[in-house]
Amino acid sequence: MSIFPTSLQAFFVAHQDLLWLTALTADLGLTVLMYRLFGKQGLLACIVLAILLANLQGPKLTIILGMQTSLGVIFYSSIFFATDLLSEKYGRKEANRAVLIGFCVSLIIVLMLSLALLFQPSDRPAAAGFSRDIHTAFEAILNFTPRFVFGSLLAYLISQSFDVWCFHAIKRRTQGRHLWLRNNLSTMASQTIDTLLYSLIVWWGVVDLATAIELGIVKYGFKLAIAAFDTPFIYWARSWGNRDGDEEVPTS
Numbered sequence: 001m002s003i004f005p006t007s008l009q010a011f012f013v014a015h016q017d018l019l020w021l022t023a024l025t026a027d028l029g030l031t032v033l034m035y036r037l038f039g040k041q042g043l044l045a046c047i048v049l050a051i052l053l054a055n056l057q058g059p060k061l062t063i064i065l066g067m068q069t070s071l072g073v074i075f076y077s078s079i080f081f082a083t084d085l086l087s088e089k090y091g092r093k094e095a096n097r098a099v100l101i102g103f104c105v106s107l108i109i110v111l112m113l114s115l116a117l118l119f120q121p122s123d124r125p126a127a128a129g130f131s132r133d134i135h136t137a138f139e140a141i142l143n144f145t146p147r148f149v150f151g152s153l154l155a156y157l158i159s160q161s162f163d164v165w166c167f168h169a170i171k172r173r174t175q176g177r178h179l180w181l182r183n184n185l186s187t188m189a190s191q192t193i194d195t196l197l198y199s200l201i202v203w204w205g206v207v208d209l210a211t212a213i214e215l216g217i218v219k220y221g222f223k224l225a226i227a228a229f230d231t232p233f234i235y236w237a238r239s240w241g242n243r244d245g246d247e248e249v250p251t252s
Helices: 006-014 016-057 072-090 092-118 128-142 146-173 179-203 209-229 231-238
Strands: 061-064 067-070
Touching: 006 016, 016 061, 016 072, 016 092, 016 209, 016 231, 067 072, 067 209, 072 092, 072 146, 072 179, 072 209, 072 231, 092 128, 092 146, 146 179, 179 209, 179 231, 209 231
Parallel strands: none
Antiparallel strands: 061 067
16 A cells, blocks of 8 residues: 555555655655745754654665665655754754754654564454454564664764764864855764764674675765765755744855
């Protein structure tokens, strides 16, 4: 069952690379729209949403441009975009606050979903089969291991904190000029940290070291492409005045 027409589903099944580009454009475009409609709160909501989507989609592997990668790379990379936009429009303090909110949300998601898995499926005859199938599906997606929890949270907190610091360090050095430079360089550097930590802590052990490294390299390549792709979006969003009454930091 899908919300999309059968013809559209068939088209994207046959054109997976185009599906990836469409999903990426929609993800970034909707983040900009949320900022346009709700300002800073909209960006915070997008960070929380991207964390949830990345956690749910992260284990799903697919083939894009002939390379195997995690589907979560689309949604997780948009967190860096939203954080950079927060940094640009509202300053380092608000960006760091968003990182900590995202970290707390990640903890809450893991805790509450882990508790949810302890509830056993209904054994009532009319619903037992359906309930067991749903429970099994939830177990496959949401059965977080200590390795996954520790690795993903550590990678998120360190890489996001570094991204905010690096973004503003470059902004100071360039005296507020060259948004494209700080947007791309800060994301490239922080994504390097994120990919290394996630690949070695989370993937290595689930898959062999060679596969973990391969997944990390491919994932990093997609992250670099997304960082370059989102540059017009951040310029587009920066051109608007703040709509939520909060003071905007100077962009020079």
